Amino acid sequence: MWQTPAERLALLELLVRGTLKKRRAQTGTWDALAELPWVKRTGRRDELGLVEERRGELVGLLERVWPAWGDALAALTARGLPPTPEGWTALEDATRAAGLPSLPERLNRRTAAALVAPHSKATLTERRIAALGDAEATHDGSVRLRPPRGLVARSSKRSIDLTPVAEVLGEVSLPERALRDGLALEGPMRAALLVENLGAFCDLPTLDGWLIAHVAGWDTATVARLLERLARVPIIHFGDLDPNGVRIFRHLRAMRPDLRWFVPEFWDELVDAKGLPGAWPKDLDLGDTPELVRLLSKRALWLEQEPIAVDPRTPAALEAMLIGAPG
Secondary structure, eight states: OOOSHHHHHHHHHHHHHSEEEOOGGGHHHHHHHHTSTTEEEOSSTTEEEEOGGGHHHHHHHHHHHOTTHHHHHHHHHHTTOOSSHHHHHHHHHHHHHHTOOOOOSEEEHHHHHHHHSSSTTSOOOHHHHHHTTTOEEEOOOEEEEEOOTTOEEEOSSOEEEHHHHHHHHSSEEEEHHHHHTTOEEESOOSEEEEESSHHHHHHSOOOTTEEEEEOOTTOOHHHHHHHHTTTTSOEEEEOOBSHHHHHHHHHHHHHOTTOEEOOOGGGGGGHHHHOEEOOOOTTOOOTTSOHHHHHHHHHTEEBOSHHHHTOTTHHHHHHHTTTTOOO
16 A cells, blocks of 8 residues: 555645545545544545544655655646646656657657657547647558559659559558658559458459458558548448448448448358357447348347458459449
């Protein structure tokens, strides 16, 4: 006890304010204090009060467990911050911000968090982002593509034909920073297919004139940049038929309202053989989903996309979706 900042701050707040509210981060500390004779219940819900005649005992405890508590209180007071976990976090953020080195125009969000937060995986709050000044914190994902023949990537510096790159590597990876910097895609492109799972992305047959992109679940920050480059190209999504598949499709459609979902009629042939037991949340709205999705929901089954990725009927079914499509 009294080893963590939250525990020590409970003592400090009780000393300064004379009261202590029960917070999730300080529940154990609050319960321990409630057992001490120099603390009393105030009559308010989840609030303790200090017995003034025994204030010296609280000061003595603070001196033992947190010798520098006076300096901490002075630092909080100087910035107008309360002696609470939230106030302490704000003080630590301010201290880190004051010691920042000169920053580049952009830096990865993990690097940014390591500089303005406790560690690289901490949340970049609005306050921490503000501490970065003009530096932009980037996600720095990449999107894996199987480009159609003749597709060219063009930047302000030069252009490159992606066909020979794909012939050597089997695919092309576009980093988010290149897309942020205005990388353009030029050349023949009849449609773009967003594929949820890596296996299906790798094993789907090549489609003449189609750009095939791997969209890994919810990691769509970079894909959003790609979609900006495909404004006049029909976009089709191919993913699993399960609750997350529904959510991912809707998430992508929020970025691209004309997005269509590839659910060919022959997929229902696999319901009995390949359907996987899986619950569907009752609050998941399926009103605008394909009929097969609603059927799976009623039967509490899920379908993975991989089996039909290599079905010989899949290319023709995808081509059929282009009939009457805008673009």
